Amino acid sequence: MNIIITGLISGSLLALLAIGFSLIFGVARIVNIAHTAFYMVAAYCIYYLSIGLGLNAILSMLIAVAGVTIIGLLAYKLVIDPIREHEAAVLIATIALAMFFQEVVLQLFTGDYRSVDFLIQGFFTIGGNKIFYQQLLTFGVVLVILLVVWFLLMKTRLGLAIRSTAEDREVANLMGMNESRLAMITMGISVALAGITGAVIGPLMVLTPHMWMEPLIIMMAVVVLGGLGSIKGSFIAAYILGFTEALVVFLVPTGAFLKGPVALTTMILVLLIRPEGLFGVAFEEER
Amino acid sequence: MGLLGFYLRKFYSLVRGEVLVLPSRTIVGLFIIAILGLPLITRDPYLFRVVIFTSIFAILAASWDLLSGFTGQLNFGHALFFGVGAYSSAILNTHVHIPPWGSVPLGAVVAVLAGLIIGIPCLRLKHTYLALTTLAFPIILLGIIIALPDYTGGELGMSGLQRFTNSLMGNYYLHVITMLVLCFVMWKITDSNTGIIFHAIREDELAVKASGINTTRYKLLAFTLSGFFAGISGGLYAHYMRIAGPSTLEVSMSFTVVIWAIFGGAATIYGPVAGVFILYPLLEIARFWPEYRMMIFSVFVLVILLYMPEGFIPWVRDKIEKECPRCKIRSVAARKTCRVCTAQLD
Secondary structure (H helix, E strand, O other): OOOHHHHEEEHHHHHHHHHEEEEHHHHHOOOOOHHHHHHHHHHHHHHHHHHOOOHHHHHHHHHHHHHHHHHHHHHHHHHEEEEOOOOHHHHHHHHHHHHHHHHHHHHHOOOOOOOOOOOOOOEEEEEEEEEEEHHHHHHHHHHHHHHHHHHHHHHHHHHHHHHHHOOOOOHHHHOOOOOOHHHHHHHHHHHHHHHHHHHHHHHHOOOOOOOOOOOOOHHHHHHHHOOOOOOHHHHHHHHHHHHHHHHHHHOOOHHHHHHHHHHHHHHHHHHHHHHOOOOOOOOOOOO | HHHHHHHHHHHOOOOOOOOHOOHHHHHHHHHHHHHHHHHHHOOOOOHHHHHHHHHHHHHHHHHHHHHHHHHHOOOOOOOHHHHHHHHHHHHHHHHOOHHHHHHHHHHHHHHHHHHHHHHHHOOOOHHHHHHHHHHHHHHHHHHHHHOHHHOOOOHEEEEOOOOOOOOOOHHHHHHHHHHHHHHHHHHHHHHHHHHHHHHHHHHOOHHHHHHHOOOHHHHHHHHHHHHHHHHHHHHHHHHHHOOEHHHHHHHHHHHHHHHHHHHOOOOOOOOHHHHHHHHHHHHHHHHHHHHHHHHHHHHHHHHHHHHOOOOOHHHHHHEEEEEEEOOOEEEEEEEEEEOOOOOOOO
């Protein structure tokens, strides 16, 4: 039972992060290492607003998500956009950005462990296992957000533009899509997703300025496993890896050390059989 | 005496004709003289320590460049080679009691094997898939090392390694000269026919395949060569620190290598070396404000990249030198005509 709950929660966290990451990669070909740093910043914003300033929890979440989105867009405009043509430079720019956020948070809030209050208190028990209402709420919110993202991508004109740009940037540009504006919008959506992740998962996690490192690796594994740019693939792969981690932690001795390695080994084994990921489309030989 | 004079004159004309004509070569020459002559000016142990670490990491950054800069196979897990080199020479030194002279090269050989093991499956992957998959390997190894504390010391690492020598000067010259020699070897490799094929694989792999070259074999060669040099630097690091710890395998280690190499300018070998020699001492200077250290570092990298996205060293090089449009030979930027074919420089 514990395995199912932990698996569902970490799977949801990974799914939200991975979808944001693969959106911006698909549209703008940016490998955004700073993606999980935005999630960390959002969690800290909520901590500051709700505990530091004593605002209402839901209000502070909304402000935090909006704030993080603005920070993300500013960072994109100032740092990433001017060097878009140089892929390697973008890569280390995002690494440096993530380090910068980590240091700023470290300065403002120190390295102590923090935590955010649950939105709703209380728990019920099934078969001797505690299930907090907060966990159910988190899972529900994640499902709703995933549905919203799916609707946005599949049913709206903006979604169509995003998907076609992800498929072939040049042709989309020729068909009259403003590629740079689209990249900007996608960056906004992607950072907002990271912010929402921070908002809904925050209460279940311990906040430290280094909390972006661990999900970053597994998130990348999820994205690769599901196939780059495939939303459905990211979703399924996130739950596969989430449950793998949960199984290892609960069933294997010294599992806490091995959860990352086992999840990553799973990814590598799958990649050996299908080099383009579970649902990825094999890229044409790019020239 | 006459013979000596003859060779001296030959050496002088070689230096004047080949080195002093280009500012970039003059700078490299001055750098080598400066780093070898540093002990004449000061004997500060702290300064020596910084230069030794910088040299070790310069080898590492250059080896990343040999693989990722030249063949374009982005390796995000370069800490794997470094860590494998460090840990295997540590195990050989403490458990088998092989002196450092033997354990560092053997550790590098183990790193080559690691390069083969991850290279063979990874070469089926392309671009970002490759980058993100290689990121996974050091973390897997780190998990195994921490889960097996009996052989590897777990989270504390393996300590009590022998040093090469205990003298200050000996250590300094050992590391600096190793760095200079290995970087020269790497530069020579990239300057040879093999290096040209590496370049071509990055630019257009399909065209290289179409020319009848087995690209997989060359990519594997790049993986093993890079693993060898990174393994040596890992072994040197472990023996100088006298400890091989989990920090050698961390994600931040892999990222730092990438930052150094791309900051200096990828696909040049001298770029990453210069990048380390700029950024590592900068990080040391920033120790005066310890709480803002990493922030200064990241802001510095961001600002430099914003203005020089190709990397710092290629930017400087383009400022002081011009390439001849006809014969592709570089001349000082102040010249009006090419120094070889006298074509007009624009």
